[in-house]
Amino acid sequence: xxxxxxxxxxxxxxxxxxxxxxxxxxxxxxxxxxxxxxxxxxxxxxxxxxxxxxxxxxxxxxxxxxxxxxxxxxxxxxxxxxxxxxxxxxxxxxxxxxxxxxxxxxxxxxxxxxxxxxxxxxxxxx
Numbered sequence: 001x002x003x004x005x006x007x008x009x010x011x012x013x014x015x016x017x018x019x020x021x022x023x024x025x026x027x028x029x030x031x032x033x034x035x036x037x038x039x040x041x042x043x044x045x046x047x048x049x050x051x052x053x054x055x056x057x058x059x060x061x062x063x064x065x066x067x068x069x070x071x072x073x074x075x076x077x078x079x080x081x082x083x084x085x086x087x088x089x090x091x092x093x094x095x096x097x098x099x100x101x102x103x104x105x106x107x108x109x110x111x112x113x114x115x116x117x118x119x120x121x122x123x124x125x126x
Contacts (some may be wrong), residue, residue, distance in 0.1 A: 002029040003052040003122050006043070008068050009084075010035035010061035014107070018055070018084075021111070026118035027055070037063020041071040051079065053121060055114075057107070058085040058092060069099040080121060086113060 005028045009015040015033055021108040031050055034040035037060055038108035044054070054072060063089060072081045080102045085092065088106035095103050105114040 002027050003118075004029055004031045004050060005118075006031060006042045006047075006051040007033040007052045008054065008056040008060065008065060009033065010057065014057075021115055025124060027114050027122035028118060032055050035061045035069045037065070040068045042069070044071050048075070050115075053080045053082060053118065055082045056085060056101075058087050058096075066095060066099060069096055069101050071076075073100050081104075082117065083113065 005022055007015055007018060007030055009018065019030045022030060032043055032047070034043055039062070040056075044051075054068070056065040056068045065085065069081055069083065072079070075081070081098045081100060083101045083104040084107050085104070086107045088104065088110075093104045103117055104113070105117070
């Protein structure tokens with residue numbers, strides 16, 4: 001059974017490519033997406049059990065991913081929050097982790113690692 005992924009990414013090309021990779025490689029289904037912080041937080045609050053993994057960019061069209069990560073603090077233990085960002089500084093990695101992110105991947109250099117991570121999650125989700 002595919003695991004349900006929620007994407008928070010404001011770039012439509014990246015969102016579309018990531019959706020294809022996740023669905024083809026990691027046995028995932030993208031259940032919804034948002035391009036801004038407020039939209040993402042509203043969806044997460046209204047669909048607490050509708051996702052297994054949230055993949056969050058830090059820089060969004062409105063707001064930022066740190067607020068989205070923070071909004072996921074009350075999630076179930078089996079739900080994962082993953083950051084995917086071009087701004088992969090040690091400080092951003094630490095801030096994301098402090099807010100509750102389970103993993104952090106550099107969008108320009110670690111897409112393969114993200115896909116591997118999601119593929120491992122799909123095997124534990126069966």
